[in-house]
Amino acid sequence: MFPTPESVRPRRPFSRWDFLVIPGIVVLLVLLDIGFKGAAVPFGPGTPNLTVNLNPANLPYYGLRTLLRMAVALLCSLTFTFVYATVAARVPRAERVMIPILDFLQSLPILGFLTATTTIFLGLFRGNLLGLEAVSIFAIFTSQVWNMTFSFYASLTTQPKELQEAAIALRLSPWQRFWKLDVPYAMPGLVWNTMMSVSGGWFFVVASEVISVTGRDQSQFLPGVGSYVGLAIQQADVRAMVYAGITVLLLVLFYDQLFFRPLVAWSEKFKLELSEGKDVPQSWVLTALQRARFAGRLARLPVPLWEWLWLKTATGSRPGKPQKPRSDSRTELALNQGFNLLLAVGSAVLLLALGLFLFGPGLGVQGGQILGANPNLNRDFSPQVAQQFGALGVKVGPTRAVWLSQVCPLAGPQLEKLLEATVGPFNLATACQRRVVPPGKVALGEIPHVFKLGLFTALRVTVLVFLVMLFWIPVGVWIGLRPRVAQWVQPLAQFAAAFPANLLFPVFVVFIVHFKLNPEFWTAPLMVLGTQWYVTFNIIAGATSLPSDLKEVAQVTHLKGWNWWRRLVLPGIFPAFVTGGITATGNSWNTSIVAEVVSWGSTTLTATGLGAYIAHWSTGEFNPHVGLGVLVMGLWVLAYNRLIWRPLYRLAEEKYRLG
């Protein structure tokens, strides 16, 4: 072969791309330093309440803090994904426990977690703001991590057989195999899911930077775009909302160009197609990074360490491991049975613990009698009301709840008057006759009520996703069949999905209040405001990939009108429709916690539903009511997916897959 011109040219240590890349790296380091300094300040009982300033000059700094939180959450998600999915896929029997757990965790509403973790993280980082940071990061983490883990696990279990065999026959060590086969093979799916996750994460950034802490009357506003929005909503400041919106737009654009574009362009080489594709994604950042010579040299500094690790783990001259251990041996059978027993005992213990936490000792039953509910008489957890009750000697909990059972022993005219004033007509004597569960616990009788609330939310999700589809299917198909239009609409739709819809909620509140609409129905569109985009770009992608020969046949046979839809388009986009639908409904459930209770300034609109129930009881401490709400919502989502989406998904896989 002839030497290429590249190899003859004298190598200089710098290329012109270095003038771009090196300052870029320096700026990045400085930003990191600023961000971390701000996050690691003391925070204890003596520190004043955290707040943000609506002056837009602060927004760049807030944006930096928010981005850092998302970045840390992403790193955690990635680490979790690698460890969890690998263990689930590789350790025998592990997947039988780990995958159902993952499935369940995925269906739990993320924002319900927020209260559970506040106490833990504040204790973990005692006296430092990092505790609150961790709460917010954890919320973002839980919004990102599940589908990344599922994607990686799916790749691990669907690796092509011949590549697996090649890895074994070549005697790659587990470490080598992980980096040469497992991760590269999973890369395209993982990158795509990471992008989806980060988009979805924005929504929770806005919801997770304002944190209620036990023992403080006011919510804590962590410096960030999310709490900026939170404060703007509280003060009904339209201008601040606009500034925040612009900031989010710029931030999304910024990390898309600097991070995701290069990542997507780079991950292109991990696609398993053995032929060269046509439209290969490009990224100027990637080009710059690959051509910057000095920066490249810097990046290669850790290579010897990596190589050392690589050779250290090598199999060397030892024999490799065969594909699977014998599964028919007697020890294996015994192990399986032991494992099943352990599993049964473990779940029984777990259920009991959960029951005790939710219903108290006796599991909601005492002396053969089902205990009644122990309601909170301070419905809105208002500090003033709590104080008034406290003044009369009633024991008030840290979340300012006033439980009926605490009031009963102190019954008197003063108390009745206070009840009259705060709760309305209330017959304390009759209410106190029934034996009730301990303060804060849930009564068995409340469960059906919570399930009913779930039904309302389920109805809202179903109807709204259906309406959204009714709108987006024709529009999406129209766009998808015109490649020119699709080319620029597709990225816009993805962008829209990243834009946190909660920024637009106030518009709806003003609208509903102005026209005196019924909030029970009219707050429902909020649930799909952000999630509709999953439907949109899936439908567009589905329509774009309709095979051209089928379209031509339709043309030749004069397939028109309803028949054209029925015979060609609807079956053709069915798999895309199902994928979009699953994502959209899943996210809508999550959204319900913020969408069923919306406020703008002093106006708060509440719709009856499970989301509102969880939001109502989220008072800074994970309590049995939130637990029940989260649990029931998890069950609803699981049932919803099992009964509606799984059969449709199977149908799409078996019957309507093209190519």
Next chain:
Amino acid sequence: MKKTQAKTILSAKDISKTFISPEGKPFTVLDNINLELHEGEIVALLGRSGSGKSTLLRTLLGLVEPSAGEVRYRDQRVRGPMPGMALVFQSFALFPWLTVQQNVELGLEAMGVPAAERRPRALQAIDLIGLDGFESAFPKELSGGMRQRVGFARALVTNPDILFMDEPFSALDVLTSETLRSELLELWMEQKIPTKAILIVTHNIEEAALMADRILILSANPGRVRAEIAVPCPRLNDRDHPAFKELVEQIYRIMTTPVATPLTSPAVPAEPRSIGYRLPAATIEALEGLIDRVASGPDYGREDLPRLAAEMQLEIDDLFPLADATELLKLAVVKEGDIQLTAQGRLFAEGDTEARKRLFAVLLSEQVPLVAHIVRVLETRPGGRAPEDRFLRELEDYMSTEDANAVLATAIDWGRYAELFEYDYNAGILSREIAIPAA
């Protein structure tokens, strides 16, 4: 045997491999196999699909653990791939995200060879196999032949003692595979590679005859060594040489002679009278094509199978199921490497579509118990309908789920052609053929 004095590198003793189906039923893929591999020889494993030849190769290599018996490599028990072994795949199994050089280096990395040594060794292997200039190319930029060269380079870079090859040329076109094969044989004969023995799995009779010193023929369901042929003059580079032709004929004769099932294995229903008979995967069009060709050939109604295979470019995995199907349906007799149409076979060849279908329906009901069983069940059912799962369950008493699916698919295909019953794919329901009244 000429090579008895040569040193044994690899030996397999009483190897059996049983898979357990999801329902807990065991299926024997390899049954009591003994073989030895000596220094300086190429051994070909030849068998039809389902003979477990790939499983045998993987067992010998240590990729798959045998259910019984043991494999020994240079007096060590094989419990996983050994350092002196390398494997070349049918589908190349290259890592698409690694360049040619990185792919080749992979084997060295597993051995813990430091980077400074890896590079020159990989380049050497790349040169040896004729890939110089493509070091930095990705597999997707290469043609099939070039990809398999990478596969060879990756296997040879570790200087393997034994080279295992799993149908290495069958994914390539005829010309390319010819070139690659002769280049590999050249490396072997001129001892440019330190490899001491080669084991190749193939379903191509000519390939086995061209390459091997010894050919082991496996029978199917379960896989057993059926015959061992020591090639008298190995590696003749001439397909017209009488010795070569004789060898190919001999192999065909062995492979078309039915195996007498020993009474000792009741798990294998080989008698064609049971519904668990494994229907050969033959499509109707191919069947018609074969019969038409035999009928219109120069020796009216009789044809030499090797010649047919060469002429119609059929691999044995295509040809033998077809031949089996004609024999099962009594359309032809296959014996001694020849196929001879029966009276019914000629009738079939002469008939028009309608006549063919009628004849086919009669033969199916008479000769294929599974189809007859389906028709019977459909007749007794009210409404004449039955779910396919029902028959699948019955077949699973005889074979693995995968095989049962394949056999039922063939039965449905044949039955539909003969218009014995109808099948609704979506519902998975078989139903009696309902005559459509002429409009």
